Amino acid sequence: MQILDPSAEAVSANSKPSLSGLDRQSLAARLSDIGVPEKQIRMRVNQIWGWLYTHGSRHFDDMTNVSKDVRASLAEAYSLDRLEIAESQFSDDGTRKWLFRLADGQLVETVYIPEADRGTLCISSQVGCTLTCRFCHTGTQKLVRNLEVAEIVGQLVSARDELQDWPTGTSQSNTGNRRITNIVMMGMGEPLYNVDNVASALNVMSDGDGLGVSKRRITLSTSGVVPAIPAMGGATGVMLAISLHAVHDELRDELVPLNKKYPIDELLEACRQWPGLSNAKRITFEYVMLKGVNDSDADARALVKLLAGIPAKINLIPFNPWPGAPYECSSWERIEAFADIVNRAGYASPVRRPRGRDIMAACGQLKSASVKQSAAERKKAELASRNLTRPA
Ligand code: SAH
Numbered sequence: 001m002q003i004l005d006p007s008a009e010a011v012s013a014n015s016k017p018s019l020s021g022l023d024r025q026s027l028a029a030r031l032s033d034i035g036v037p038e039k040q041i042r043m044r045v046n047q048i049w050g051w052l053y054t055h056g057s058r059h060f061d062d063m064t065n066v067s068k069d070v071r072a073s074l075a076e077a078y079s080l081d082r083l084e085i086a087e088s089q090f091s092d093d094g095t096r097k098w099l100f101r102l103a104d105g106q107l108v109e110t111v112y113i114p115e116a117d118r119g120t121l122c123i124s125s126q127v128g129c130t131l132t133c134r135f136c137h138t139g140t141q142k143l144v145r146n147l148e149v150a151e152i153v154g155q156l157v158s159a160r161d162e163l164q165d166w167p168t169g170t171s172q173s174n175t176g177n178r179r180i181t182n183i184v185m186m187g188m189g190e191p192l193y194n195v196d197n198v199a200s201a202l203n204v205m206s207d208g209d210g211l212g213v214s215k216r217r218i219t220l221s222t223s224g225v226v227p228a229i230p231a232m233g234g235a236t237g238v239m240l241a242i243s244l245h246a247v248h249d250e251l252r253d254e255l256v257p258l259n260k261k262y263p264i265d266e267l268l269e270a271c272r273q274w275p276g277l278s279n280a281k282r283i284t285f286e287y288v289m290l291k292g293v294n295d296s297d298a299d300a301r302a303l304v305k306l307l308a309g310i311p312a313k314i315n316l317i318p319f320n321p322w323p324g325a326p327y328e329c330s331s332w333e334r335i336e337a338f339a340d341i342v343n344r345a346g347y348a349s350p351v352r353r354p355r356g357r358d359i360m361a362a363c364g365q366l367k368s369a370s371v372k373q374s375a376a377e378r379k380k381a382e383l384a385s386r387n388l389t390r391p392a
């Protein structure tokens with residue numbers, strides 16, 4: 001593990017409001033604010049959009065198709081500042097984690113996971129989380145607020161900067177050859193408690209004239225905010241993942257307390273309403289493997305039965321430990337036996353290989369905020385993660 005730029009006091013030199021991360025509507029409003037004539041706004045938004053999101057421009061001077069006068073007015077009033085990086089960490093397995101400091105001082109985390117055939121960016125939707133899933137570190141974080149659109153999009157923009165992942169030379173498009181090919185809304189927070197901002201941000205990220213991430217490669221994960229599910233599908237067209245984790249209400253009430261409000265049958269009914277649901281657009285059901293809690297053969301059989309009739313993928317997630325967690329990860333033998341039952345029922349059930357555990361970047365380990373890990377806690381988590389790393 002290597003920590004770069006840990007300077008907690010670094011402050012942005014430029015305090016002008018940034019245009020980076022805005023959606024089209026907000027960008028139009030900012031142009032209007034500096035007197036760009038109404039009839040020019042659409043054209044100017046389109047021009048600036050390309051610079052912001054196809055090229056990742058950092059200077060208004062780059063925007064050569066925007067008139068000099070307008071560029072000067074933009075530079076006078078605004079900046080193209082990115083989210084401030086408070087800390088940047090590399091895992092031994094190539095995973096990267098950034099801790100971003102937001103304008104109000106709150107901290108939020110983003111993780112990049114490179115794999116042979118893809119690069120996935122795991123984005124946060126809130127600072128902390130109001131829900132209190134018992135196996136999740138983020139859920140123990142007290143301080144919570146929704147992220148703004150620009151703070152959500154900004155995580156992708158900054159990651160593209162950091163990974164030098166903008167098109168270069170004659171390439172005018174983000175659609176081919178990017179290091180970040182996939183987005184998962186699986187960082188800190190419950191995206192369906194921040195519906196409007198998450199929907200706008202996803203639409204910015206998937207915009208073909210800009211950041212250009214295919215909707216088929218964007219997955220939103222929810223713990224089951226039932227009333228918000230179908231509408232989010234309609235507003236974004238992205239893929240859905242459900243944090244299921246238990247096959248009976250009694251256990252799910254304990255693991256995912258939101259289940260008391262929206263029990264499993266209501267959750268599955270909302271899933272059936274997901275627009276475009278088909279074998280080509282399956283819902284992913286996430287299932288965290290907790291030793292002796294939800295990992296028996298009977299659980300696996302009940303899972304298969306429960307999902308019958310829903311075009312589904314099942315994603316088994318080995319529990320990622322964090323200091324003070326009340327659970328342990330199932331053994332590899334148990335996970336494999338569970339996966340076998342699910343596979344035999346016809347489901348692809350990839351086991352999610354833990355990534356970035358040494359930097360606490362794996363699922364459910366994210367926790368920024370005031371409560372930073374002590375060195376001793378970090379050491380303990382590292383040791384725990386070594387003991388649980390899958391044999392090669
Ligand atoms: N709030 C949303 C998205 C963020 S959590 C949700 O709950 O779906 C992303 C995924 O990580 C969820 O499936 C969550 O259940 C899982 N997760 C949380 N804590 C975990 C842990 N300690 N180990 C493994 N997976 C965990």
Ligand code: SF4
Pocket residue numbers: 129130131132133136137138139140187188189190223243364
């Ligand atoms: Fe929140 Fe998701 Fe963690 Fe549950 S698993 S506490 S919903 S971030």
